[in-house]
Amino acid sequence: MSTTTVKLIEGKQFIGIDSTKHSVVLSTPDEGIGMKPSDLLLVALAACTAVDVVEILAKKKTPLTSLEITSSGEQDQNPPWTFRKIHLHYKVSGKNLTEKSVAQAIQLSEEKYCSVAATIRATAKITTDFEIIKEANFTDDEQIKK
Numbered sequence: 001m002s003t004t005t006v007k008l009i010e011g012k013q014f015i016g017i018d019s020t021k022h023s024v025v026l027s028t029p030d031e032g033i034g035m036k037p038s039d040l041l042l043v044a045l046a047a048c049t050a051v052d053v054v055e056i057l058a059k060k061k062t063p064l065t066s067l068e069i070t071s072s073g074e075q076d077q078n079p080p081w082t083f084r085k086i087h088l089h090y091k092v093s094g095k096n097l098t099e100k101s102v103a104q105a106i107q108l109s110e111e112k113y114c115s116v117a118a119t120i121r122a123t124a125k126i127t128t129d130f131e132i133i134k135e136a137n138f139t140d141d142e143q144i145k146k
Contacts (some may be wrong), residue, residue, distance in 0.1 A: 004017060011031055014027065015033075038075070038081065040087065042073050045086065045126075046070075046071045046088060054105060057097070057105050060105070061096075064092055064097075066092070067090070067091070069091075082123055083120065086127070087127045089130070090106060090131070091131055091133055094134055102130050110128065
């Protein structure tokens with residue numbers, strides 16, 4: 001079982017502490033000091049799938065040199081502002097990456113391994129796309145000049 005804690009700092013500012021004692025500051029947008037809880041859900045989804053994608057591609061002997069996931073979500077206009085659509089856009093770099101291997105890694109994460117996706121999927125449609133960013137092939141001298 002995983003246990004987390006949320007403590008009031010002041011006003012509408014909180015600190016969230018996870019089961020391994022790491023923390024994140026949360027607040028409402030008007031407080032401007034921490035992450036919105038609903039945005040943290042999007043971050044959790046992106047982070048969950050990021051771990052899977054990195055591990056899957058490493059096992060395929062095509063490790064990533066960079067990964068960036070942008071998540072966007074559409075919520076109902078009225079309380080409780082449920083997410084109905086979430087889109088994840090992956091930007092990946094690495095040697096010998098193929099569209100097939102990246103697509104498979106993302107699909108495996110979403111459908112089999114990511115617990116956050118499995119939980120959210122009941123209320124929100126999750127869509128994905130990706131782009132493979134080619135790595136620059138600079139010589140050491142060219143990199144120094146930049």
